[in-house]
Amino acid sequence: MEHPEIIPHLFRTEFSKITSVLCKLFGLAHIETAEDIASETFLAALETWPYKGIPENPVAWLYTVAKNKTKNKFARDQIFIERIAPQIKQAAGSDIVEIEIDLSEKNISDSLLQMLFVVCHPAISIEAQIALSLKILCGFSVEEIANAFLSNKEAINKRLYRAKETLRKENINFVNVNTGVFSDPEMNKQLETVLTTLYLLYNEGYYSESNDSILREDLCREAMRLTFLLIENNSTDLPNVNALYSLMCFHASRFAARKNESGEIILYDEQDVTLWDQELISKGAYFLMQASTGNEISKYHLEANIAYWHTVKKDSKEKWENILQLYNLLLQTEYSPIAALNRTYALSKLSGKSKAIQEAEKLQLKNSPYYFVLLGELYADIDDKKSIDHFQTAYSLAKNKAEKNLLKGKIKG
Amino acid sequence: MEEFALIMRHEDGAKVASPEQIQQWMKQTMDWIGGIAAQNKFTNGTGLSFEDAKVVKHGNMITNGPFGDIKETIGGLIIVKADSTEEAIEFAKGCPVLQGEGNSVEVRKIAKKNA
Structure with a gap:
């Protein structure tokens, strides 16, 4: 029996599309019904394809099945007849007999986008936004989400349940995403929330302490998608949006280089440059160019520019001068301890360690292991005893094994 | 050469699986069947849908699903050719549903017309 290959992650991708289109049709109160129909569609494939062969057009097959399943429910399921159907009829402004399910490319793309705005709604907590995105838009199971968050299934289930309840109670609706709509400040603010969630979702994958490297890369890939x-x-x-995408490309280019086989972090300075993904670097550069229009410089612009300079391995005055200035701007836009520490590192590259030590000691980030890592690095070769002391403090503050192992090496010298 | 039915019993996938897992099971099932077919030992097979499953009992009593107290029920079957029950068992051992705790594959010889 010859089978054509099924596209990797096809079901995961199609899950979000089918769920979004159906949910838009049924209304957000019936999000679970939409999820169920999508799941049942894939099970139907599991029950058929291995025995009868993969259909010539697997996606079209899935859509046909999803439509039929919906129509069957429409005709027979009590919840549908009593609660969902009247709503659809009202929205359509007619007493339709036949339900229309629009799985055209345009409606899929619109529905996905609208769903993204729903799950990233500020009415629900940021953790719940990320969990809901993973569940609805990335087709992750509750167990996979729990693994990514180093949590358990019950906690994630509760989080998802509460989030859906809030969407219902607050009467959140699908927003209009037509061209030009985002010049409205209120809509622009909503877009900001979406970007923040995607940025955090990406970081969750990039910096996750989960040992499952496939899962971590999956999170990043989904955030990029x-x-x-x-x-x-x-x-x-x-x-x-382009700036954020560019930033993600630049960081993703170092995926293979930043950890060794046993999952330990390899510092930027010690990375094997040949493992950097040049294609992603050029992609990052392309989208950074696309981002360079208009008058606004977002924090994503600044971070993407910083990430760009990090793809230039060779040390030069120009490189570190640029990075320093970008961090100066970034800190003015939005302060973060990590940015403050990184700024000081850039300063040490430009003006020398002694100057950087003076600046670093003003930061007083005494709860951060990274603060002491920086001090340890800066004092190395200047005062080795102090350097080791700082690394030891960092070790005692470090939260995960990968960091602790890295610091063990530093303390030994 | 005899024919054997390999009957798979497992949980309703809708309750446990993500789309990604379903896709993985599908690939594993296809590889399993493909491996048997490559030895020219595969006859036929089908999945059985859990959706809208009914059981008609004594006295024409109709219930939803055959499930009762057990979670695992027949989810599909394939018919293979094998020289012996042992060979059919070897085929069954490769069945991906066995990854699930509680799941099983029943091996049954197909009755012949002139046995």
Whole structure:
């Protein structure tokens, strides 16, 4: 029996599309019904394809099955007849007999985008936004989400349940995402929330303490896919969105180089440059260029520029001068301890360690292991005893094994 | 050469699986069947849908699903050719549903017309 290959992650991708289109049709109160129909569609494939062969057009097959399943429910399921159908009829403004399910490319893309705005709604907590994104838009199971968050299934289930309840109670609706709509400040603020969630989702994958490297890369890939969804849509193809995507590309280019086989972090200075993914670096550069229009410089612009300079391995005055200035700007836009520490590191590259030590000691980030790592690095070769003391403090503050192992090496010298 | 039915019993996947897992199971099932077919030992097979499953009992009593107290029920079957029950068992051992705790594959010889 010859089978054509099924595209990797096909079901995961199609899950978000089918769920979003159906949910938009049924209304957000019936999000679970939409999820169930999507799941049942894949089970139907599991029950058929291995025995009868993969259909010539697997996606079209899935859509047909999803439509039929919906129509069957429409005709027979009590919840549908009593609660969902009247709503659809009202929205359509007619007493339709036959339900229409629009799985056209345009409606899929619009529905996905609208769903992204729903799950990233500020009415629900940021943790719940990320969990809901993973569940609805990335097709992750509750167990996979729990693994990513180093949590358990019960906690994630509760988080998802509460989030859906809030969407219901607050009467959150699908927003209009037509071109030009984001010039409205209120809508622009909502787009900001979406970008923040995608940024955090990406970071969750990039910095996750979960040992499952496939899962971590999956999170990053999904965050990139959802960001790209915004770029593909005219109305959200905006400079800050492109800047965020560029930032993600630059960071992703170092995936293979930043950890060794046993999952330990390899510091930037010690990375094997040949493992950097040149294709992602050029992609990052391309989208950074796309981002360079308009008057606004978002924090994503600044971070993408910093990430760009890090793809230039060779040390030069120009490189570190640029990085320092970008961090100066970034800290003015939005302070973060990590940015403050990184700024000081850039300063040491430009003006020498002694100057940087003076600046570093003003930061007083005494709860951060990274603060002491920086001091340890700066004092190395200047005062080795102090350097080791700082690394030891960092060791006692470090939160995960990978960091502790790294610091053990530093303390030994 | 005899024919054997390999009957798979497992949980309703809708309750336990993510789309990604379903896709993985599908690939594993296809590889399993493909491996048997490559030895020219595969006859036929089908999945059985859990959706809208009914049981008609004595006295024409109709219930939803055959499930009762057990979670695992027939989810599909394939018919293979084998020289012996042992060979059919070897085929069954490769079945991906066995990854699930509580799941099983029943091996049954197909009755012949002139046995």
